[in-house]
Amino acid sequence: TQLLEQSPQFLSIQEGENLTVYCNSSSVFSSLQWYRQEPGEGPVLLVTVVTGGEVKKLKRLTFQFGDARKDSSLHITAAQPGDTGLYLCAGGRGAQKLVFGQGTRLTINP
Amino acid sequence: EAGVVQSPRYKIIEKKQPVAFWCNPISGHNTLYWYLQNLGQGPELLIRYENEEAVDDSQLPKDRFSAERLKGVDSTLKIQPAELGDSAVYLCASSLDSSSTDTQYFGPGTRLTVL
Numbered sequence: 379t380q381l382l383e384q385s386p387q388f389l390s391i392q393e394g395e396n397l398t399v400y401c402n403s404s405s406v407f408s409s410l411q412w413y414r415q416e417p418g419e420g421p422v423l424l425v426t427v428v429t430g431g432e433v434k435k436l437k438r439l440t441f442q443f444g445d446a447r448k449d450s451s452l453h454i455t456a457a458q459p460g461d462t463g464l465y466l467c468a469g470g471r472g473a474q475k476l477v478f479g480q481g482t483r484l485t486i487n488p
Numbered sequence: 489e490a491g492v493v494q495s496p497r498y499k500i501i502e503k504k505q506p507v508a509f510w511c512n513p514i515s516g517h518n519t520l521y522w523y524l525q526n527l528g529q530g531p532e533l534l535i536r537y538e539n540e541e542a543v544d545d546s547q548l549p550k551d552r553f554s555a556e557r558l559k560g561v562d563s564t565l566k567i568q569p570a571e572l573g574d575s576a577v578y579l580c581a582s583s584l585d586s587s588s589t590d591t592q593y594f595g596p597g598t599r600l601t602v603l
Contacts, residue, residue, distance in 0.1 A: 382530075409589045420492070420579050420594025421531065428589055466530050470589060475544065478530030 381405060382469055382479035390485040394456055399482045401467035402449045407477075409470035410443050410450045414463045415481075421466055457486045490514070492595035494580050500601045506568035509598045513561070513582030520557055521592065522565050523579040531579055537563065538586060567600075575602045 385400045401410070409428045413421035425434050427443035427450065434441045438461075440453040450467055464483050468476040493512040501507050513520050518539055523531035534553065536544040539560035548555065552571070557563040567574055577597040583590045 387528075411589075419596050420581070422594070423591050426589050426591070468530070475536075476533070476592065478532070480529050483528075 381477045382467055384465075384467060384479035384482050386482060387480065388483050388485075390487065391457060392487050393458060397454050397457055397484070399452045399454075399465055399484070400449070401451070401479050403469060404448065405469070405471075406447050407469035407471060408447070410447070411468045411470065411476065412441055412450070412452055413466040413468065415466060416463050421464075457484075459486045459488050462486050492580055492582055492593050494578075494595035494598055496598055497596065498599050498601075500603065501570055502603050503572055504569040506566065507570050507600060508564055508566045509578050509580075509600075511563045511565070511580030511595060513563070513580070514593055517582035517584055517593070518560070519583045519586050519590075520563050521581040521583075522555060522563070523581065523594075525577040525579055525597070527576070534565070570600075570602045572602050575600055 382403050391397055409426055411426045412424045414424055415421040425441045430445045430447045432443045438455045442451050462485050464481045466478050466481045468478045495510050499507055520537040522534040524534055525531045533547055535542055535548045535555050537557045540557050553567055555565045577599050579594055579597045581592040581594045583592045
């Protein structure tokens with residue numbers, strides 16, 4: 379049973395389009411992190427959100443933590459080929475224990 | 489500043505053979521993690537060290553997997569004997585401390601193929 383469910387698992391869109399990736403759980407997390415992983419590399423942290431309802435922006439990426447701290451979303455505006463990668467959400471449950479979702483593999487076509 | 493270093497990057501072995509992975513964390517990072525990542529999945533924690541002490545090894549299959557972090561710096565993860573199902577990417581990560589929001593820095597991983 380996956381504690382964190384990400385959707386969609388695969389997404390292929392054209393450059394310039396907008397997209398949203400979701401990370402859902404029935405459990406409450408103390409924090410929620412989003413990572414991006416490229417082939418042959420380890421995940422790289424994009425953002426950490428800790429407060430219910432929190433919204434953080436990173437250039438064209440907008441991250442939101444649900445009010446109940448059970449879910450999160452990542453919205454990308456005007457996607458570019460450089461955004462291609464595996465996007466992972468990870469929930470924090472005390473003392474540095476991270477639980478990862480299965481990831482969303484995003485492909486942006488030129 | 490150097491990131492987390494892992495070696496080897498790739499390893500191909502036959503089943504029942506032993507294999508070992510090495511990790512050098514970022515200098516000054518007290519916490520070190522080993523994760524397993526299957527194809528198309530997110531990383532799963534195998535073991536977490538605080539300095540030289542393994543504080544969470546509940547997901548480590550102890551019948552065949554072992555790990556050590558001598559002197560609280562470098563770490564090795566060993567599998568003996570390897571099984572076909574162990575084929576995966578083994579990621580090492582480190583963080584400065586053990587806060588739940590502290591950033592974990594990942595190495596590039598070791599891709600293991602068991603034939």
